[in-house]
Amino acid sequence: MIDKTEKRIEIIQLSDINLQTLHCPFCNSKNLKKSHSYLRKIADLGTKDLRKFLEFESIHIKCKSCGKIFPCQREGIVPGLSISEAILDTILALYYDFGNSAGMIRRIMERLYSVSLKDKTILRWIRTYGKEYCRKNHKKYKENIEQYSGIMSLDGTFPALELNPTGGAKIPHIKKKQVSYLQLTTLPNGTLLAIWDKAKPNPK
Ligand SMILES: [Zn+2]
Numbered sequence: 001m002i003d004k005t006e007k008r009i010e011i012i013q014l015s016d017i018n019l020q021t022l023h024c025p026f027c028n029s030k031n032l033k034k035s036h037s038y039l040r041k042i043a044d045l046g047t048k049d050l051r052k053f054l055e056f057e058s059i060h061i062k063c064k065s066c067g068k069i070f071p072c073q074r075e076g077i078v079p080g081l082s083i084s085e086a087i088l089d090t091i092l093a094l095y096y097d098f099g100n101s102a103g104m105i106r107r108i109m110e111r112l113y114s115v116s117l118k119d120k121t122i123l124r125w126i127r128t129y130g131k132e133y134c135r136k137n138h139k140k141y142k143e144n145i146e147q148y149s150g151i152m153s154l155d156g157t158f159p160a161l162e163l164n165p166t167g168g169a170k171i172p173h174i175k176k177k178q179v180s181y182l183q184l185t186t187l188p189n190g191t192l193l194a195i196w197d198k199a200k201p202n203p204k
Contacts, residue, residue: 007049007050007051007114008049008051009053010052010053011041012052013056014056014074017057017072017074019032019034019061022061022072024063024068024070025070026066027063027065027066029065029066031063032062032063033062034059034061034062035060035061035069036059036060037059037060038058039056040055040056040057040058042082042083042084043082043083043087044084044086044087045084045090045113045115046113047113048111048112051114054077056077058071058072059071060072081125083115087115089133091105091109091126092125092126092133094187096130096133096137096139097139102126103119105117105122106119108187
């Protein structure tokens with residue numbers, strides 16, 4: 001992640017896992033010991049001017065009864081991901097519940113939560129975790145996802161027009177470069193969000 005801004009940074013240390021509370025997923029034994037571990041730092045949902053990270057010990061545990069080694073799951077952490085479950089859930093909600101394109105999701109994540117992502121990374125996570133998200137939230141899952149934007153309906157009555165250069169809106173006889181764009185979208189909490197370009201001085 002590249003941080004070109006001067007946002008504040010907060011790193012939250014997650015507490016150690018109490019081995020006493022765990023049992024072996026293979027034989028159910030409570031006779032466990034730490035096998036190996038390493039320190040991990042992942043991004044979490046921040047705020048407009050605060051980048052937030054979670055730091056924790058990623059632990060593998062060895063069962064002394066059956067000898068098997070297994071990773072220790074942590075609440076709020078998705079195995080193998082460099083972002084927290086809160087970020088993943090927000091991305092999936094912005095996509096499936098509110099119909100945002102990957103480009104729009106990238107902007108929202110950076111501007112409101114100070115999480116820097118690439119469009120293709122967002123799309124990869126949507127492909128990987130979308131099915132499970134839709135099943136859990138009783139949504140119709142769309143297998144064949146595309147980057148979509150343009151004119152979309154927010155609540156069925158309010159059309160939004162996106163003139164994002166990467167978006168799909170086709171405005172006849174207007175060069176996209178000459179147009180300042182206004183994007184409207186909704187956030188998971190229902191807030192309506194407008195994002196627009198800074199006005200550029202006339203080159204004349
Ligand atoms: Zn075991």
